[in-house]
Amino acid sequence: MKVLFIGGTGNISTSVSKLCIERGIDLYLLNRGKSGVKIARARTITGDIQQPKELAGTLGKHQWDVVVNWIAFTSNDIERDIGLFFGKTRQYIFISSASAYQKPPSHPIITESTPLKNPFWEYSRNKIACEEKLNQAYRQKDFPMTIVRPSLTYDTVIPVAISGWKEYTIVDRLKKGKKIIVHGDGTSLWTITHAKDFARGFVGLLDHQQAIGQAFHITSDEVLTWNQIYQAVAEAAGVEAKMVHIASDFICQVEPSFTGTLLGDKSYSAIFDNSKIKKFVPDFVATIPFKTGIKQTLGWFETDASRMTINQVTNRMMNRIIKIYETSN
Numbered sequence: 001m002k003v004l005f006i007g008g009t010g011n012i013s014t015s016v017s018k019l020c021i022e023r024g025i026d027l028y029l030l031n032r033g034k035s036g037v038k039i040a041r042a043r044t045i046t047g048d049i050q051q052p053k054e055l056a057g058t059l060g061k062h063q064w065d066v067v068v069n070w071i072a073f074t075s076n077d078i079e080r081d082i083g084l085f086f087g088k089t090r091q092y093i094f095i096s097s098a099s100a101y102q103k104p105p106s107h108p109i110i111t112e113s114t115p116l117k118n119p120f121w122e123y124s125r126n127k128i129a130c131e132e133k134l135n136q137a138y139r140q141k142d143f144p145m146t147i148v149r150p151s152l153t154y155d156t157v158i159p160v161a162i163s164g165w166k167e168y169t170i171v172d173r174l175k176k177g178k179k180i181i182v183h184g185d186g187t188s189l190w191t192i193t194h195a196k197d198f199a200r201g202f203v204g205l206l207d208h209q210q211a212i213g214q215a216f217h218i219t220s221d222e223v224l225t226w227n228q229i230y231q232a233v234a235e236a237a238g239v240e241a242k243m244v245h246i247a248s249d250f251i252c253q254v255e256p257s258f259t260g261t262l263l264g265d266k267s268y269s270a271i272f273d274n275s276k277i278k279k280f281v282p283d284f285v286a287t288i289p290f291k292t293g294i295k296q297t298l299g300w301f302e303t304d305a306s307r308m309t310i311n312q313v314t315n316r317m318m319n320r321i322i323k324i325y326e327t328s329n
């Protein structure tokens with residue numbers, strides 16, 4: 001199987017790239033070579049997907065079984081990709097987002113038939129527009145698309161609702177006994193998926209003839225409360241968490257930049273029904289509990305001091321929200 005990943009060395013896609021190589025797939029990675037991640041035995045095409053004219057010559061020489069774009073965010077990106085890959089691939093996979101599912105949800109169990117609608121988050125609306133463009137191309141000219149919607153998926157990021165993902169700030173706060181913010185009363189339900197688990201479901205969709213025209217989410221079946229999620233992060237750091245519970249509405253009033261990620265996503269309970277991916281990829285099962293995976297992630301941060309960045313902007317923002325909340329009570 002000859003596969004092209006646009007991206008392929010990111011937080012989710014690195015695990016998928018490694019599993020492809022393990023399974024003998026002839027994998028090409030198109031990226032700028034900036035991430036520093038090397039995937040042994042993958043072939044590299046160095047380039048910027050935002051400069052398609054420069055890539056057209058190189059890409060034009062190839063015929064693919066599958067093309068996956070890990071970094072398409074707008075319908076213009078999809079239009080560009082249809083131009084580049086129409087007639088050149090047997091399958092094109094778009095990485096959408098489970099945040100595209102209806103917010104607020106009318107039912108906490110999410111299936112692939114849950115409507116797509118998110119008035120709170122532009123990122124999600126743009127992903128919906130990408131999906132619409134692809135559905136149109138599939139219906140009108142048989143563009144062989146498949147849509148995959150990850151929900152919160154981690155490996156080399158610390159996947160909490162309030163703090164930066166690519167930084168060590170939340171762990172530093174926990175270790176120093178500083179307060180951390182948990183939205184709501186911490187009892188809403190959420191699912192966090194390790195990229196290695198996601199990879200097992202995802203690779204099963206590659207060149208899967210029945211997956212054309214279909215959409216899937218791929219998540220763990222482990223459902224946790226946000227209190228349990230932050231407790232697991234604190235336990236991995238070897239400390240107890242000092243949580244301050246603050247209503248999502250209040251957080252967003254003080255810091256409107258959280259509106260998308262909270263009111264457009266993580267403030268509601270969401271339980272993913274993974275029956276569809278399990279029907280299409282029968283050997284898919286997520287096996288990494290968050291408690292285990294987050295220890296590995298913290299270990300990854302701590303093996304290289306340059307990854308343990310403490311962002312004072314994040315710190316000041318958290319201190320400010322806590323202070324305004326505590327003085328208002």
Ligand SMILES: NC(=O)c1ccc[n+]([C@@H]2O[C@H](COP(=O)([O-])OP(=O)(O)OC[C@H]3O[C@@H](n4cnc5c(N)ncnc54)[C@H](OP(=O)(O)O)[C@@H]3O)[C@@H](O)[C@H]2O)c1
Pocket residue numbers: 006007008009010011012013014030031032033034035036047048049050070071072095096097098099149150151152153154
């Ligand atoms: N993580 C989650 O919880 C979550 C949830 C829902 C949806 N998603 C979706 O998952 C996708 C992200 O996947 P990921 O985590 O594997 O990616 P990522 O961590 O964002 O990594 C980006 C990858 O793309 C490459 N890249 C960036 N800009 C490029 C450019 N202009 N041209 C060519 N290559 C470029 C990077 O390599 P270089 O820097 O070397 O070029 C790297 O390989 C996104 O579409 C996101 O919306 C993620």
